[in-house]
Amino acid sequence: QSALTQPRSVSGSPGQSVTISCTGTSSDVGGYNYVSWYQQHPGKAPKLMIYDVNKWPSGVPDRFSGSKSGNTASLTISGLQAEDEGNYYCCSYAARDTLLVFGGGTKLTVL
């Protein structure tokens, strides 16, 4: 059981937008702006896509955007492309014994 809750799967057609949610508590997502998102393709290492809730590391296209409302963070991917297909994980700083907690991951399928 992961500390943060993500939908198991989402899907969308090329050009559309999809949003992946990540729900935690006031002790993690809701309490701090230290939320990050990672993209992982099969057999590859995870890639940092968003940090500090809504900032982009260098090289990440601005089709990927992050936001937060209350205890739920969201990753929105606009203008879906085939190469966006993969697994997405959220992660948050947490004010408890385990300082960093992950979501269970969401499989994005581009139809």
Place this chain on the structure above:
Amino acid sequence: EVQLVESGGGLVQPGGSLRLSCAASGFTFSSHWMHWVRRAPGKGLGWVSRIKSDGSHISYADSVKGRFTISRDNANSTLFLQMNSLRAEDTAVYYCVRGYSQYAVYFEYWGQGTLVTVSS
């Protein structure tokens, strides 16, 4: 090119010990936070431990506190994880991960992982 190469995984009996190593290259090792993250079979990612660039600050997940010890050798660009009192639930692929920029809470580069199996 940033490279992180883990070693030291294997099969160990419950209650046993293992020491994982991670050889880093392609960047200034002594400038970055380093982490261990694991993925148990059929499960998601789980953060294990982190250590500051100079080794002055260390944190552990509650599930490994008191059993695992993270350390680093900046002179040789190597990260370690000493794992004692291993349990079946520690079975996982363990990844060595470099922190993003100066941040202590984000992950940028990952190794390929080393498998630890705890079983009798």
